[in-house]
Amino acid sequence: MILKKIKSKGLAHLSYFIGSGSYAAVVDPRRDVEVYIDIAREEGMTIEHVFETHRNEDYIIGSRELQERTGCEVHHHEQTEWGYGSDVAEGDSFDLGQLRLDILHTPGHTFDSISVAVYDTDFSKEDAVGVFTGDALFIGDVGRTDFFPDQREHVAGLLYDSLFDKILPLGDQTILYPAHGAGSACGDNMAARAFSTLGYERRHNSMLQKTDRDEFVQHKASEFHHMPMYFERMHAANQEGPELLHDAVGELPRPMKAPEVEQFRQDGGLVLDIRGAEAFGGAHIPGSLNITLPMLSSYIGYQVGFDVPIAPVTYNLAQFEEAWTQLQRIDYLKVEGWLEGGMEEWAINALPFATIPQIFVEEINRRYDEDEEFLLLDVRKRGEAEKGMLQGAQHIFVGELADKLDEVRDTRPIVTFCGTGYRASNAASILLRNGFDRVENFLGSMKACKQAQCPLE
Amino acid sequence: MILKKIKSKGLAHLSYFIGSGSYAAVVDPRRDVEVYIDIAREEGMTIEHVFETHRNEDYIIGSRELQERTGCEVHHHEQTEWGYGSDVAEGDSFDLGQLRLDILHTPGHTFDSISVAVYDTDFSKEDAVGVFTGDALFIGDVGRTDFFPDQREHVAGLLYDSLFDKILPLGDQTILYPAHGAGSACGDNMAARAFSTLGYERRHNSMLQKTDRDEFVQHKASEFHHMPMYFERMHAANQEGPELLHDAVGELPRPMKAPEVEQFRQDGGLVLDIRGAEAFGGAHIPGSLNITLPMLSSYIGYQVGFDVPIAPVTYNLAQFEEAWTQLQRIDYLKVEGWLEGGMEEWAINALPFATIPQIFVEEINRRYDEDEEFLLLDVRKRGEAEKGMLQGAQHIFVGELADKLDEVRDTRPIVTFCGTGYRASNAASILLRNGFDRVENFLGSMKACKQAQCPLE
Amino acid sequence: MILKKIKSKGLAHLSYFIGSGSYAAVVDPRRDVEVYIDIAREEGMTIEHVFETHRNEDYIIGSRELQERTGCEVHHHEQTEWGYGSDVAEGDSFDLGQLRLDILHTPGHTFDSISVAVYDTDFSKEDAVGVFTGDALFIGDVGRTDFFPDQREHVAGLLYDSLFDKILPLGDQTILYPAHGAGSACGDNMAARAFSTLGYERRHNSMLQKTDRDEFVQHKASEFHHMPMYFERMHAANQEGPELLHDAVGELPRPMKAPEVEQFRQDGGLVLDIRGAEAFGGAHIPGSLNITLPMLSSYIGYQVGFDVPIAPVTYNLAQFEEAWTQLQRIDYLKVEGWLEGGMEEWAINALPFATIPQIFVEEINRRYDEDEEFLLLDVRKRGEAEKGMLQGAQHIFVGELADKLDEVRDTRPIVTFCGTGYRASNAASILLRNGFDRVENFLGSMKACKQAQCPLE
Amino acid sequence: MILKKIKSKGLAHLSYFIGSGSYAAVVDPRRDVEVYIDIAREEGMTIEHVFETHRNEDYIIGSRELQERTGCEVHHHEQTEWGYGSDVAEGDSFDLGQLRLDILHTPGHTFDSISVAVYDTDFSKEDAVGVFTGDALFIGDVGRTDFFPDQREHVAGLLYDSLFDKILPLGDQTILYPAHGAGSACGDNMAARAFSTLGYERRHNSMLQKTDRDEFVQHKASEFHHMPMYFERMHAANQEGPELLHDAVGELPRPMKAPEVEQFRQDGGLVLDIRGAEAFGGAHIPGSLNITLPMLSSYIGYQVGFDVPIAPVTYNLAQFEEAWTQLQRIDYLKVEGWLEGGMEEWAINALPFATIPQIFVEEINRRYDEDEEFLLLDVRKRGEAEKGMLQGAQHIFVGELADKLDEVRDTRPIVTFCGTGYRASNAASILLRNGFDRVENFLGSMKACKQAQCPLE
Numbered sequence A, B, C, D: 001m002i003l004k005k006i007k008s009k010g011l012a013h014l015s016y017f018i019g020s021g022s023y024a025a026v027v028d029p030r031r032d033v034e035v036y037i038d039i040a041r042e043e044g045m046t047i048e049h050v051f052e053t054h055r056n057e058d059y060i061i062g063s064r065e066l067q068e069r070t071g072c073e074v075h076h077h078e079q080t081e082w083g084y085g086s087d088v089a090e091g092d093s094f095d096l097g098q099l100r101l102d103i104l105h106t107p108g109h110t111f112d113s114i115s116v117a118v119y120d121t122d123f124s125k126e127d128a129v130g131v132f133t134g135d136a137l138f139i140g141d142v143g144r145t146d147f148f149p150d151q152r153e154h155v156a157g158l159l160y161d162s163l164f165d166k167i168l169p170l171g172d173q174t175i176l177y178p179a180h181g182a183g184s185a186c187g188d189n190m191a192a193r194a195f196s197t198l199g200y201e202r203r204h205n206s207m208l209q210k211t212d213r214d215e216f217v218q219h220k221a222s223e224f225h226h227m228p229m230y231f232e233r234m235h236a237a238n239q240e241g242p243e244l245l246h247d248a249v250g251e252l253p254r255p256m257k258a259p260e261v262e263q264f265r266q267d268g269g270l271v272l273d274i275r276g277a278e279a280f281g282g283a284h285i286p287g288s289l290n291i292t293l294p295m296l297s298s299y300i301g302y303q304v305g306f307d308v309p310i311a312p313v314t315y316n317l318a319q320f321e322e323a324w325t326q327l328q329r330i331d332y333l334k335v336e337g338w339l340e341g342g343m344e345e346w347a348i349n350a351l352p353f354a355t356i357p358q359i360f361v362e363e364i365n366r367r368y369d370e371d372e373e374f375l376l377l378d379v380r381k382r383g384e385a386e387k388g389m390l391q392g393a394q395h396i397f398v399g400e401l402a403d404k405l406d407e408v409r410d411t412r413p414i415v416t417f418c419g420t421g422y423r424a425s426n427a428a429s430i431l432l433r434n435g436f437d438r439v440e441n442f443l444g445s446m447k448a449c450k451q452a453q454c455p456l457e
Helices: A034-042 A063-068 A150-170 A198-204 A213-222 A230-240 A259-268 A277-282 A291-305 A317-329 A342-348 A362-370 A380-385 A422-434 A447-450 B036-042 B063-070 B150-172 B200-202 B214-221 B230-240 B258-266 B278-283 B294-301 B317-329 B342-348 B361-369 B382-386 B398-405 B422-433 B444-451 C034-043 C064-069 C149-170 C198-202 C212-220 C229-239 C258-266 C275-284 C295-304 C316-331 C343-346 C361-369 C383-388 C422-433 C445-452 D034-043 D063-070 D149-169 D198-204 D213-222 D230-240 D257-266 D275-280 D293-302 D319-328 D343-348 D361-369 D383-388 D397-402 D422-433 D447-453
Strands: A002-008 A013-020 A021-029 A046-051 A073-077 A087-088 A092-095 A100-106 A113-121 A130-134 A175-178 A254-256 A270-273 A312-313 A337-338 A373-378 A415-419 A439-442 B002-008 B013-020 B023-027 B045-049 B075-079 B086-088 B092-098 B099-105 B114-119 B130-134 B175-178 B254-256 B270-273 B309-311 B338-339 B376-377 B412-418 B439-442 C002-008 C013-020 C022-025 C046-051 C073-077 C087-088 C093-095 C100-103 C114-120 C132-133 C175-177 C254-256 C270-273 C310-311 C338-340 C375-378 C414-415 C440-444 D004-008 D013-019 D022-028 D048-050 D071-078 D087-090 D093-096 D098-103 D115-118 D128-133 D175-178 D254-257 D270-273 D312-314 D337-339 D374-380 D414-417 D439-442
Touching: A002 A034, A013 A034, A013 A092, A013 A100, A013 A175, A021 A034, A021 A092, A034 A046, A034 A063, A046 A063, A046 A092, A046 A317, A063 A073, A063 A130, A073 A100, A092 A230, A113 A150, A130 A150, A130 B045, A130 C361, A150 A198, A175 A198, A230 A291, A254 A259, A259 A270, A259 A312, A259 A342, A259 B376, A270 D004, A277 B278, A277 D275, A277 D343, A291 A317, A291 A422, A312 A317, A312 C361, A342 D447, A362 A447, A415 C198, A422 A439, A439 D198, A447 D343, B002 B036, B013 B099, B013 B175, B023 B036, B023 B092, B036 B045, B036 B422, B045 B063, B063 D361, B075 B099, B099 B150, B114 B150, B150 B200, B150 B214, B175 B200, B214 B258, B230 B294, B230 D447, B254 B258, B258 B270, B258 B309, B258 B338, B258 B342, B278 B317, B278 C275, B278 C343, B294 B317, B294 B398, B309 B317, B309 D319, B338 B342, B342 C275, B342 C445, B361 B444, B398 B422, B398 D293, B412 B422, B422 B439, B439 C132, B444 C343, C002 C034, C013 C093, C013 C100, C013 C175, C022 C034, C022 C093, C034 C046, C034 C064, C046 C064, C046 C093, C073 C198, C093 D312, C132 C149, C149 C198, C149 C212, C175 C198, C229 C295, C254 C258, C258 C310, C258 C338, C258 C343, C258 D361, C275 C422, C295 C316, C295 C422, C310 C316, C310 D414, C338 C343, C361 C445, C375 D198, C414 C422, C422 C440, D004 D034, D004 D175, D013 D034, D013 D093, D013 D098, D013 D175, D022 D093, D034 D048, D048 D063, D048 D093, D063 D071, D071 D098, D071 D115, D098 D149, D115 D149, D128 D149, D149 D198, D149 D213, D254 D257, D257 D270, D257 D312, D257 D337, D257 D343, D275 D422, D293 D319, D293 D422, D312 D319, D337 D343, D361 D447, D397 D422, D414 D422
Parallel strands: A021 A046, A046 A073, A073 A087, A130 A175, A254 A337, A270 A312, A312 A337, A373 A415, A415 A439, B023 B045, B045 B075, B075 B086, B130 B175, B254 B338, B270 B309, B309 B338, B376 B412, B412 B439, C022 C046, C046 C073, C073 C087, C132 C175, C254 C338, C270 C310, C310 C338, C375 C414, C414 C440, D022 D048, D048 D071, D071 D087, D128 D175, D254 D337, D270 D312, D312 D337, D374 D414, D414 D439
Antiparallel strands: A002 A013, A013 A021, A092 A100, A100 A113, A113 A130, B002 B013, B013 B023, B092 B099, B099 B114, B114 B130, C002 C013, C013 C022, C093 C100, C100 C114, C114 C132, D004 D013, D013 D022, D093 D098, D098 D115, D115 D128
């Protein structure tokens, strides 16, 4: 009986391989499913079942992919009309060697959310040893309930009932296996710790301390989360049954020479620069959008449509491959190629490049001290900004900046600002693409400010 | 905060990498420590501490190896005089990023056994989230207490106190991280399940149901476990501080041509055949000892001295490499080479080979039916034999066979017998090496008998 | 400018990746084309062309596969009507960065054989630096000319002209890149050496010493080569354009439990045992066919139809994966699964197994000395047998044995015999499958005989 | 009989593994010798010999390392007194399975240079099939003869004799295996092509067209090559026998936090930034030296002493690992750690960073057009500069810049210039480290100038 957690970077998505004897199941597989097939081979197991804890909104689920390749069955909750797979409901139960997997209907995050409780029948048919909770319960947090804006209190109440009447009653001894870990957009307060139990959460997850239903509901109903435009598309795709990868895409996109990228750009393609802020600032292709690799999966969905042809600029092939894998997981499939040789190649072709000055924290302090004019544009999430902004700063979330350009104050220069300087560079690139000039990037941003005591509001 | 379990085959040994922020610790590292260093690199962590839960008897601990290569500190309990590392005692505590690790003295398996409780100080300074229990508590079983034969009841009592007064009080919510999993010689009743919590074990581990101290002590004091001769040496080596691998051994041993192996054999070297019973039976080098790879680590310690030069016969290079890694972990370092090209190479050199007939279960039943004379030699562990033997069988544990050859009844042919036929083939090879003839191997053995209804006693 | 040789085991097939600047070509790709795509990525090159030196008969060519995945163009000689790709003819020329590739029509092995000469235009437009010769010229040998039995002298003459009038005139300085190396069925006398030039071959390849056209033709026309039945199918498939792998097959076949294999066998499936002779002899599934892995690709084509469902018995998963890759390359796609757990698993399920005694060379000599009756059945290729057989032996090539069972002399026991004992075990398994009894296998065979001086005829 | 070429990046160093039957030799192994050991294992061969073609000056040879790990013998020419290994001389010969390796004394590049001719004795004892030429003959070029400045004509004459009287007489059919490929500092005119024969070189290597001895000697004696200071140390170390790696260094250096790097810098350590020019220009640690990874091995030897503690700044761990491997090969062993998290980490610690403006080619043309004052500092090799410089440019080779700072003209700003902008960034970092201000980097440099028609002198 093994249980392996598979973590996917970028989205902090967790999926699970669980097996006993010769039989295995996968919970919430990602789209590049080779990893599950490899484990099955090593362990000499056959994947018989896939469980989807809910209709996911933040990545393309790999169920159909895995079904195509292994012949396994796919299960999800009957609440929704799915374009594939088979329905399960509260009380359904599956045997997997000596394991038993029980379905709990645990709505709240979505109406069709399920949890899957795990029993080792050799030891006990009553006490669960673990539970897959999807996006209902995380380590240190609970799921978002803002997907149905007109029913916020209703769904928050559903989540309360799922947590307190279905999941926690499984008992303190139950190991917790959620669908996301720290770094996910699906919850802001997840613990850095990657392992927990229901007993530990019952006592130390702050949301589970809100045992009063009304208090819990009020809290959840008033939470604010940003919503990338791509969530809707993922939701729909996952309901229908996402396209199979080998139908949708082919090989790793081709390397492009600098003149090809120039042509691509003139033809309306998007040059997507995933390098760090300082490299982008040093030299970049005019008009390119900078979303650095570690934030790519989480932030592209706010800014780029699915039909836009994309050509990344990267440090090297390895970095491009990582980006490409992440883009596929969230259905950005129109990657046409990548700039081989990087910016050096671009420059030796005598093609023009742009730069963005990187500003050091002490320069900011100097400007404050000397009362120099500049606009500090804070592009963090609303929740972050509410915890404290720099003096005189304007706040526009980077995910909404392209739509709110006319709100940007007309002070110049504009210094973009975030937690560390990377989302700020994303924002700076958006401004440049839209004709703003005198744009600078505050490398270090809030974290540097904390060390260097910048003036807070 | 990550926690990774590293499983080593053969001994079913479990070690752990735990880290938070930039700092990490390893619990009970094995000798080939590259795996921990690799995880540290990937995670961007520095290994600061090694914890040894006790003076191990079944493998060479990798603490000094890891210390040499990373500069980490090594910790073990003050009870014993160690040749290296630093002492810890009940109540000591270590910070690791936001984690806190508390030392519990949990004697019983050995006097110097410790457990290490894990706290996430961001959430709670009182409630543990996990515990490393070494060989005190396993999933489904508890540790052996037979290492001090003249104090059996005393140490069994110590273990009781450790379990019920130190470990279980950490609370039901605590995840359990033991030093062995199913398949280990350190406990016969471990669960196939690889994950559990104290709460689950408290209710479903049969030994933890024996809450009466006397009953628990009586049960443990009367248990019988076989003891490989190599346990003592591991114990001593681990106390002193095992030799570093790069001092003790060099590269992967060299391939040997068939005539070299013949010479090696004539010079007193041991030809160790790790292929399956049926391949060994089909053709093998006369005088070779057959311990098939999956049982190598667990059974060689009963039969082969540490100073005997060894040359394995294998299917191929990959199998030899796996064997060599396992042998190093338990300090069998005198591997001089391996037969390149295997038995085909041997045969084309016109060197003589021997065979052992493999007997099918229905042939055994026929012999019983027709009352034919033969000796069924059952070489399983005593505990297995006590659960039921075939009619008229003689029992001698394979680990003791070489010392009890004069007890073997003089009926012929001898059909060796075990659970599946692999330890039986080991026994058959011992008999052949010692001049017995008319030796046959019962391929399938007890498992086949259960399907084919052989006559039990 | 790089040139990489890719060797595929089993068939000793050689393919080549050649590139300059950003452009590359592949010559005679195999079906599992990932290897070429990987090199292209590492080198930052785009595969633009595939050249097929001829309509291959011994493996499925990967041209369409590579075309599907990279969009490259596929080229072959206009002589034949192909179902895909584009035609080339003598005199055609392709630029690849600073390289130039010239097409030579070099018929003989087939009518549509081409060679491709390589020029580095930075240095010389007249002198070739290398040449891909397909199956026209090997290191130490020349191609077979027995595919058109009614035109043997005609095609042998074509080959002479291709070699002496087209290839050798490229000059002594030209590096030779053939399509096969030592171990291939496409030529018996290939050098063990893996590198050569036209200058070296001109002086030391024995066939190129036959500068008299008539002598050359006579020699080639009288050569005998065995012809696996699968050659014809490969020929046809390669002409039409072989099916794409992802259309034709899915994932690695599933592990089968022993009872499933038993059922499969009863339903008419072929159990294919790829273990060594001694393991097969030790215990095997009744009715299984033994073709040990290193000879699988070369010998299965004589014995097994393409529509027969196959389930291999192997030492382990790794060995099965290797077998499966090889089978795909030659279009054996009906592999339904493999026996997980191997023969141990079979035996513990109380399923019956068979054995074959392995005979040692001194036992053979004893039988000759004592004039004991037995049939020594020599199953080597005709050419090998002609170089010397054991006294009284009967010769039937293993590839034809199933069709000539009625010719087997009625002396018993039958001792199968080959070069080392592995093809002999293949033959022994064929005899057992067809109801022969008292079959024994001579492990060591001719190579052991040479050492132990068996009586030759 | 196999022959594998192992290419090491950075130095464009080529070493070779050659084997026949069970025996193998390595020619000019690099220091990280795992690669040779791995090939030997795969091929089932034992490495018996190492041949050093000469006392190398551009990397640390791995002979002793390989000897320590495999027990092989090491051979080099008797001319020099070596601290290890055994002497060979013209006419010595070694058998390796069916291969024969003959030693030729081929001085010129060094006095102790040898070539090793390869014969396949199965085919010919007179005609070589290949030859290892070390630094005597390359593809497209011949070796440097400037290591003995007071005997330039003498050694150039020796090289002529070695080439025309020893190597070329082996015959046109001989495959050429030199010690360096394109990109090496050991010859400026090597072909991009990675494969050749003596016949091809005899006709198309421009130096081999100089068949007149005097002409050849004059040409070589007047050649100019830059000489990194580290050449001398390599020479000495390789003569004595370089230290073994596991004595000299330990594990991969540790990750350093930003404040540690700051402390390291203040304590006199060298921060070595191996990122690209545009990233370095965007933000870098004040006082750091920029040598981008692809030029690291070739250029660090001009600028950094062996006893200076080094801490690299990189894009990520993978890039650091590559740098570390390259540094070990040329004996830079004092790498104390690397900046984990890169420049983002630096900035969020509120540590100051510096920038360098990257200049676009059209901006340079504008300055020329408008006659703006600036100093274009050309830091290419002398030979490159002699082929054409920009108007008004000053030339100082980057490898000598630190010693010639007082020669830099006092015009400002200074725009550093090279082939592509990467050595220019190296030069810019040297200027900044030495107190120069108004330093800018011409990204694109000469290659961009060729496209954009900058004014040449």
